[in-house]
Amino acid sequence: MITTKEEYEEIVDAYGKAGGDKEALKSREIATLVVHENRVLSANEAEGIRIKWEQKEKGVRAELTVEEGKKIKHPVHLCFGILPKEGLQEIVLKINVQDGAEVRIIAHCIFPNAVNIIHKMDADIKIGNNAKFYYHETHYHGDSGGIKVIPKAKIEVGKKSVYQNTFSLIEGCVGRLDFNYEVSCGEKSVTELVAKVYGKKEDDIKISERVSLNGREARSLIKSRLVLRDKARAEVIGETYGNAPLARGHVDCTEIVDGEEAIAKAIPIVSVKNKEAKVTHEAAIGSIDKKQMQTLMARGLDEEEAVEIIVKGILK
């Protein structure tokens, strides 16, 4: 059993290796929450942000409130992780971005030694009116693939608000991912969901995103970018429902298959219940574009170097 201080230093170190800003975790001006397994190792509030938390048997329940009208200068840093090879972490996260508030969250989920780990996230996010909420989540996994990641979220976006979510899992093996987000969009709101995943070995990826454009003139984009190698398989379901006048939605999925046994599937579902709404979709699944390859090779790159550049670009 390691002490909390050693534990903290170890997870902060892993956070840095995963691309996180270690200095941000030490700053008193920046709101942070660091969770290892079911223990909160540090939590810091900043002006305009309140953080409540409670340790549970298998995880942590946290509540983050951004106060009305507060525009938070520095991004909030969240760090969730498990350093041992085995473990279970259940995070119940409630976020309330009040009217007129603006905040950017950078979350890192770190499992560098995973052999048999389950990480569950159950989020309930409420974005008030005229608010802006940006959430960027990056995962850093080890190479064994022995991990199940199950993020689920329900999000309500208020009138004239902006919600942007980026989920990125491109380091290490995915393991099994079951991603499920549901968004309800209010009048004149803007929602953007971006997922970028790099599947390798025997990774099993399921991404399901559902956006309901319930308010007049609500707009949304669901964008997925996946690259699959080896025996990885993926199913991406992007659903958008145009339920209100002048609502506009788009589903855009690209999956690159670069392995003999990799399997990709895209299921865009678009539905319109209002005659003035419009929802479109595009899905492209296939091997790496031949012309892109030829262009890079004509600049002197080998085939493998060209593939790497194209894949990096798609997942950037």
Place this chain on the structure above:
Amino acid sequence: MSGANMLQIENLKLIVDDNPVINDLSLNVDKGEIHAVLGVNGTGKTTLAHLIMGVNYLPDDGKIIFEGEDITGYPISQRAKMGITLAWQEPARFEGLSVRDYLGLSNELETGEIEDYLWAVGLPPFQFLDRAVDTSLSGGERKRIELASVLAMRPKFAILDEVDSGIDVVSLPHIINGIVKMKSLGSSVLLITHSEVAIEIADKVSVMCAGKIFRMGSPKEMCQWFRENCQVCGHINVPS
């Protein structure tokens, strides 16, 4: 200044679906020269560019010799490593690849050098360096970035396939400037074009029809000949 022979194409043939797309074509390009190829649509100019670069096809017959070495069967990368490159007529788009990184693919360049190459084609670096080479660029911008990336490679031999098509009259001088700079940096250029303005910078012009080069001369002579003969010709691309 023009000099020794850089590229020799000898009796090149390519048959696609029983159709002789390239039909016993021979062409020489000297070191340091801009050699333009003029021809109406469908004469096989782009196919010729692809055969020289090793893209999509291998010829059914004939030879491509570069600096004395037969490269006819070489793959694209090997030709590129020898100093040959191609600017596509419709360049590919790359999600997530910045202009800065695209220009630095072939050589490790300082930011200042990359900026010089962008300025050479009339693109302000501060507006373009960090943009992605993706669909957010207009057709004209993408073509100028393609030309800048060829410049940045400092190739021995550049094949420019209609880099001036679809370019507005204000931007055309920037494209011309980029090609002239390429020559001044020591590259030989095979310039495939329809533009008489672009042809004026060529040292030699070859006229192509039905997969063959059948006339070569100065830009002035060939432009006049092309106007008087090809533009009024009733059997365009029908082999005679």
